[in-house]
Amino acid sequence: xxxxxxxxxxxxxxxxEIDHHSARAMREEIDKAIxxxxxxxxxxxxxxxxxxxxxxxxxxxxxxxxxxxxxxxxHLTNLSDNIxxxxxxxxxxxxxxxxxxx
Amino acid sequence: MNxxxxxxxxxxxxxxxxxxxxxxxxxxxxxxPTLEEIxxxxxxVSEAVTNCNVHAxxxxxxxxxxxCEILKDNVIKIKVRDKGCGIADIEQARQPLxxxxxxxxxxLGFAVMESMMDSVRVSSKQGKGTIITMKxxxxxxxxxR
Numbered sequence: 001x002x003x004x005x006x007x008x009x010x011x012x013x014x015x016x017e018i019d020h021h022s023a024r025a026m027r028e029e030i031d032k033a034i035x036x037x038x039x040x041x042x043x044x045x046x047x048x049x050x051x052x053x054x055x056x057x058x059x060x061x062x063x064x065x066x067x068x069x070x071x072x073x074x075h076l077t078n079l080s081d082n083i084x085x086x087x088x089x090x091x092x093x094x095x096x097x098x099x100x101x102x
Numbered sequence: 103m104n105x106x107x108x109x110x111x112x113x114x115x116x117x118x119x120x121x122x123x124x125x126x127x128x129x130x131x132x133x134x135p136t137l138e139e140i141x142x143x144x145x146x147v148s149e150a151v152t153n154c155n156v157h158a159x160x161x162x163x164x165x166x167x168x169x170c171e172i173l174k175d176n177v178i179k180i181k182v183r184d185k186g187c188g189i190a191d192i193e194q195a196r197q198p199l200x201x202x203x204x205x206x207x208x209x210l211g212f213a214v215m216e217s218m219m220d221s222v223r224v225s226s227k228q229g230k231g232t233i234i235t236m237k238x239x240x241x242x243x244x245x246x247r
Binding site: 023055058059086 | 214
């Protein structure tokens with residue numbers, strides 16, 4: 001997981017598979033970065049995510065709640081067709097800006 | 103290929119979620135599915151197995167039984183069974199966003215399975231366990247071209 005911050009904008013490049021097994025470690029790392037950087041915008045980049053099930057939805061919803069404490073926004077970028085489909089199914093577009101990958 | 107089948111028996115460890123979905127996907131590959139179909143199958147198996155790990159055996163490790171069978175007309179049947187605590191109210195469990203799994207669980211496991219598979223059947227007995235039976239017809243992309 002790669003993290004880059006430009007003060008206001010925190011970008012986290014997720015990688016690998018997001019399932020119930022892997023989500024916990026990802027959650028802890030993302031929350032640590034949010035608490036440390038206090039961004040006004042968090043961008044989660046999914047370019048290198050090879051699989052996601054509904055555990056990824058829980059991960060996104062939880063981070064949305066965490067960001068809301070400071071009124072920060074959430075963008076999800078480079079979503080594959082399959083990940084986009086799962087995000088839409090959960091209505092995540094009501095919480096975050098969704099952007100498909102190339 | 104009709105009647106080809108396998109059964110897998112694995113402990114309900116979260117590290118096996120990936121193994122289970124990849125194994126089922128590898129078996130389904132003989133039906134020549136599209137990438138989207140393979141992804142749908144992997145996601146649905148992941149949801150069903152995660153349910154066993156999180157809900158059926160919340161405090162201990164139990165066995166999860168996965169069986170797959172190829173039926174006629176290019177249909178794959180996937181059964182995920184546990185001998186865990188069972189579901190008290192199946193209708194409620196199938197409702198989107200309902201979960202007993204805490205804040206980090208979205209409660210969308212069944213909704214995902216239902217949207218990605220052609221049919222999802224749930225039978226459960228409290229204290230005995232749960233069986234999820236899913237079916238999906240594979241389009242056979244070579245014929246569709």
